[in-house]
Amino acid sequence: MLGALMKFISLCLKPFSGNASAAAADGGRERKDGLLWFRDIGRSACGDFSMAVIQANQVLEDQSQIESGPFGTFIGVYDGHGGPEAARYVCDRLFRNFHEISSEAQNVTSETIRRAFQETEEGFTALVSELWTTRPQMATVGSCCLVGVVCQQTLYVANVGDSRVVLGKKVGNTGGVAAIQLSTEHNANLEAVRHELQELHPNDPQIVVLKHGVWRVKGIIQVSRSIGDVYMKHARFNREPINAKFRLPEPMNMPILTANPSIISLPLQPNDSFLIFASDGLWEHLSNEKAVEIVHNHPQAGSAKRLIKAALQEAARKREMRYSDLKRIDKKVRRHFHDDITVIVLFLNHDLISRGSMQGAPISIRSALEH
Numbered sequence: 538m539l540g541a542l543m544k545f546i547s548l549c550l551k552p553f554s555g556n557a558s559a560a561a562a563d564g565g566r567e568r569k570d571g572l573l574w575f576r577d578i579g580r581s582a583c584g585d586f587s588m589a590v591i592q593a594n595q596v597l598e599d600q601s602q603i604e605s606g607p608f609g610t611f612i613g614v615y616d617g618h619g620g621p622e623a624a625r626y627v628c629d630r631l632f633r634n635f636h637e638i639s640s641e642a643q644n645v646t647s648e649t650i651r652r653a654f655q656e657t658e659e660g661f662t663a664l665v666s667e668l669w670t671t672r673p674q675m676a677t678v679g680s681c682c683l684v685g686v687v688c689q690q691t692l693y694v695a696n697v698g699d700s701r702v703v704l705g706k707k708v709g710n711t712g713g714v715a716a717i718q719l720s721t722e723h724n725a726n727l728e729a730v731r732h733e734l735q736e737l738h739p740n741d742p743q744i745v746v747l748k749h750g751v752w753r754v755k756g757i758i759q760v761s762r763s764i765g766d767v768y769m770k771h772a773r774f775n776r777e778p779i780n781a782k783f784r785l786p787e788p789m790n791m792p793i794l795t796a797n798p799s800i801i802s803l804p805l806q807p808n809d810s811f812l813i814f815a816s817d818g819l820w821e822h823l824s825n826e827k828a829v830e831i832v833h834n835h836p837q838a839g840s841a842k843r844l845i846k847a848a849l850q851e852a853a854r855k856r857e858m859r860y861s862d863l864k865r866i867d868k869k870v871r872r873h874f875h876d877d878i879t880v881i882v883l884f885l886n887h888d889l890i891s892r893g894s895m896q897g898a899p900i901s902i903r904s905a906l907e908h
Contacts, residue, residue: 567905572868573845574904578838581605581900583687584886586612589841590879590904591849595869596621599816599877599904600628600680604636606899608645609688611635614700614879616681616816618758623661623680623765628903631657631682631764645688647800650695654682658764658796665767665774676774677783679758679766682798683720685814685883690805690890692719692812695798697762699724699817705829707808714810716829721799723762724817725752730761738793755785755793762795769794805890812883813844818876822848822855832882841880848878879904 567576575589582605590599598617603610611632617624635653639645665675681698694702704717723730731745731752738744746756753759758766768774772789813828823831823844831847832840846860852875853863863874 571864572871573842575839575842576902576904577842579603579900579902581610581883582607583610583890584884585837586884587837587840587842587882588880588902588904589845591845591875591877592868593818593871593875593877595872597877598624599818599879600624601814601879601881601904602628602632603881603900603902604632605901608636608639609686610883612685612812612814612881612883614683614814614816614881616683616698616700616818616877616879617678618680618760618763619678619766620674621678622675623678623763626661626664627657627680627682627764630660631684634660635684635686645686645691645693647693647695647802650684650686650693650800651798654695654697654764654796654798657682661765662767662771665765669774673778674780676768676779677766679760679763679794681760681816682764683814683816684798685812687805687883687885687890691802692805692809693800693802694719695800696720697723697764697796697798698760701815701817701820701825703813703825703829704809705811705813705833706806707810714829714833716825718825719801719803719812721801723799724759725754725761726759734761738791744793757783758794760794762797762799764796766794770796805885805887807887809885809887811885814881814883815844816877816879818878819844819848819880821876822851837882837884840882844880844882845878849875 572592577587579586598621600615602613615624615627631653634656638652639649642649668675681700683700684695685702686693699722702720704719705714706717708715725731725745734744745752745754748756754761768779768783770792775785775789811832828844831844835843849863850860853860856874
């Protein structure tokens with residue numbers, strides 16, 4: 538048990554460099570350009586995809602993956618906070634749990650996806666408990682999780698946190714594409730989320746607090762749902778030796794955050810063109826409409842990298858500086874200008890999707906950057 542635990546801790550502390558066999562299988566090629574990692578084009582069971590990530594933090598806190606096989610295609614974007622460990626844990630375990638549960642049930646449903654989130658949350662909580670005496674700071678690490686599953690002509694979207702997926706949908710014969718947001722976000726800056734928290738905690742006037750123009754749950758964290766952040770879910774972790782800024786002044790009578798995802802399912806239509814999955818670092822600088830316009834008006838190859846470049850150009854413009862100057866700023870300092878950003882664009886090939894079976898070899902790809 539101890540050996541397995543140490544092996545996982547080692548995994549959490551090292552970047553994942555991708556799957557070489559997958560790279561050969563789908564003909565894609567992973568590349569790095571400074572703080573940018575990208576795969577311009579690849580092939581999944583339901584169409585081509587483009588993938589990219591830009592690092593801003595001292596240690597990259599975003600993780601992402603594409604898994605494709607006989608079941609269909611699974612896409613995950615995991616935006617960590619407080620450290621990289623929770624996002625890396627999710628990237629290692631969430632799909633594995635989903636695959637085991639769905640295989641046992643012989644079906645993919647909203648409930649099998651929900652159970653995968655639950656098992657991943659329980660596994661991370663158990664890890665925090667085992668490491669409590671040696672690494673108590675693990676209790677304050679968490680991750681947003683955005684998942685998309687395409688299976689049997691149905692798209693499932695599950696989300697905790699504030700990453701986002703946007704559908705590009707062809708509009709009749711006009712040649713235009715509409716931007717349709719599919720995910721529900723859980724961020725205290727949204728009025729609906731504040732109302733939800735206030736209804737769940739009617740006796741707590743400090744459940745959401747406005748600090749420096751930003752709404753935060755208990756004045757500490759912006760997201761109301763996540764995997765990890767167990768200090769906001771279990772009273773036994775909200776005490777010394779975690780940092781005082783995370784400790785609540787009053788007893789925790791019920792969990793404040795939850796790992797229960799918002800899930801939708803919808804049948805895919807022939808005019809559904811592509812999906813943009815991205816961490817909130819992208820949406821901070823680009824509107825849904827602008828992102829869809831960029832993908833629609835350019836070649837598929839390099840779409841994810843192109844979106845990141847557009848976001849960085851906007852981040853530079855907001856600070857009245859040149860994009861070329863922003864690119865020269867090193868990680869950690871870069872975080873003052875933009876967040877880690879992960880983007881996956883999935884182009885929907887309805888001929889492949891309608892066949893209902895995987896064409897070619899399975900793929901398993903994770904984005905990665907050396908620290």
